[in-house]
Amino acid sequence: MGNNDNHLRGLLIDLDGTLYHGGRMIPGADAFIRMLREEELRYLFVTNNSSAAPETVAERLNGMGIPAAADDVCTSAQAAAAYIAERNPGARVHVVGESGLRAALLEAGLQLVDENPELVVQGIDRSLTYDKAADAVRHIRGGAAYILTNPDLLLPSDNGLVPGAGSISAFIQAASGVKPVVIGKPSAIQMRFALKRLGLAPEETWVVGDNPATDIAAGQAVNCPSVLVLTGLATGDNYTELLESAGCEADEVIADLHGLREWLDNKLTEQRQRR
Numbered sequence: 001m002g003n004n005d006n007h008l009r010g011l012l013i014d015l016d017g018t019l020y021h022g023g024r025m026i027p028g029a030d031a032f033i034r035m036l037r038e039e040e041l042r043y044l045f046v047t048n049n050s051s052a053a054p055e056t057v058a059e060r061l062n063g064m065g066i067p068a069a070a071d072d073v074c075t076s077a078q079a080a081a082a083y084i085a086e087r088n089p090g091a092r093v094h095v096v097g098e099s100g101l102r103a104a105l106l107e108a109g110l111q112l113v114d115e116n117p118e119l120v121v122q123g124i125d126r127s128l129t130y131d132k133a134a135d136a137v138r139h140i141r142g143g144a145a146y147i148l149t150n151p152d153l154l155l156p157s158d159n160g161l162v163p164g165a166g167s168i169s170a171f172i173q174a175a176s177g178v179k180p181v182v183i184g185k186p187s188a189i190q191m192r193f194a195l196k197r198l199g200l201a202p203e204e205t206w207v208v209g210d211n212p213a214t215d216i217a218a219g220q221a222v223n224c225p226s227v228l229v230l231t232g233l234a235t236g237d238n239y240t241e242l243l244e245s246a247g248c249e250a251d252e253v254i255a256d257l258h259g260l261r262e263w264l265d266n267k268l269t270e271q272r273q274r275r
Contacts, residue, residue, distance in 0.1 A: 008267055010042035010200045012074075012191065012224065014209030015049075015057075017232020019257075022156060025064040026231050028257030033067050035261055039268060042198045043072070046191070046207075048150035048184040048214065050077040050123030050165065051098040076149040076184035077101040079193040080121055081108035083183060084147065088118060094144065096136050096168070097123035101149060122172065122180070123149035124165040133171055140176040150184030152214075186217035195222065208260065210234050212246040220248045227252040229260055 013019065019029040036043050045068065047057065054073035061068035077100050084091055085108040093110045094117035095102055101123045105112060120136050140146045152164035173179060183189045195205060202223045209215020210232030219226035228234055228250035234242050236255065243249060254260050 007204050007271060008041075008206055008264075009204040010198045010206075011036065012044055012046045012194050012198075012205060012207045012219070014185075014207075014211070014215045015045050015047045015061075016156065017210040018208060018215075018229055019045075019061070019066055020064055021232065022158070023060075023064065025066055026257055028261060030065045030067065032257050032261045032264075035264065037067065042200060044074040044194050044198060045072055046074045046185070046194050046218075048076045048152055048165075048190075050075060050080070050101045050104075050149035050184070051126075052100045053103050054078070056100065074190070074194045074197060075100060075104065076190055077104035077123060079190040080123075080147055080149050080183040081105045081110065082193055083181075083189055084119060084121070085109055091118045093117055094120045094136065094139050095122075096125050096128070096132055096172075097121065097149070098125060098127075117144045119145045119147055121147045121149070122165065122169060124155065125168060128168060133168070133175075136172055137175040140172070140178050146172070146176070146178050146180040148180035148182050148184075151182050151187075152184075185214040186221060188218070188221040191218050191222040191224070195224075206251075212239070212242045212248060212250070216243065216250050217246050217248045225251040227254055227260065227263070229257065230255050231257060 020026055054070040057073045058068040058070045081104040091110050092113045093105055095112055117139050120139050148169050149165055151166040153166040154161040155164040169180060205224050207215060207219030207224045207226040210229050216226045216228055230236055230239060254263055
C-alpha cells in the first residue's frame with residue numbers, strides 16, 4: 001500500500017459513483033476537477049466502460065458540468081487494445097462488444113475479423129445474440145486467446161442494474177472452458193496503462209474511487225496509494241465491510257468530494273512547505 005507521506009503528482013479517478021450518479025454530477029465534482037487543472041496536476045478518468053469512445057465519455061461529463069477532454073479519459077477498451085497491440089501488432093481480432101471497443105482496436109492497428117481470429121476480445125454488448133456468443137466460444141475453443149475488457153457483472157442503467165461484461169463472460173467461460181485475461185479494474189493491466197500515459201510512478205499517483213473491490217483493489221495491485229470516497233457504493237455504514245470483503249485497505253477514507261478537495265489542498269500545501 002501507499003504511504004501518506006508520498007509526494008502527490010497525479011491521480012487516477014473513477015467516474016460512476018465517484019464523480020456522478022447516472023446522469024447527475026455528485027456535488028463538488030466540478031470544483032475538484034477545476035482544482036486539478038489550476039494546480040496543473042496530471043490526472044486521468046479511469047473507467048471500466050468499454051462501450052463508449054473517450055470523446056463520448058468527455059461529452060457526457062461536460063454535459064453534467066464536469067470539465068473533461070477526450071485525452072483525460074482512459075477506458076478499458078483503450079487498455080485492451082494497447083495490451084494486444086504491444087504483444088501482437090496487427091493481430092486478427094474477433095469482437096464481442098460495442099462501438100467504443102471496435103474503435104479502440106482499430107485505432108491500435110488491429111484487424112477486426114469474423115473468422116480465423118488470433119484473439120477474441122469481449123466487452124459489454126447490449127445487442128448480444130446467441131449466435132454472437134456461440135461464435136466467440138467456437139473461436140476460443142479453436143485456439144483464439146480470450147481477452148475480457150472488464151469483469152463487472154452488473155452495470156447501472158435507467159431501469160436499474162443490468163448484466164455487464166462479466167456476466168456475458170460467465171456464459172462464454174462456461175461454454176469454452178477458458179478463463180480470459182482481464183484488462184479492467186481491479187486488474188493491474190489497465191492501471192499500468194494509465195500510469196504509462198501519465199508518465200508517473202505508482203507511489204506518486206493516488207487512486208480515487210468509491211468501490212473497494214475495483215478502484216482500491218486496482219490501486220493496491222500496482223502499489224498506488226488510494227482514497228476511498230463515500231459517494232457511491234461505499235458509504236459510512238458499509239465501507240469497512242466492503243474493504244474487508246475486497247481484502248484491501250485505503251490510505252484515506254473521505255466522506256464527500258468537498259472533503260476530497262480540502263484533503264488535496266492540505267496535501268499540496270504540505271508538499272510546498274517541505275520544498
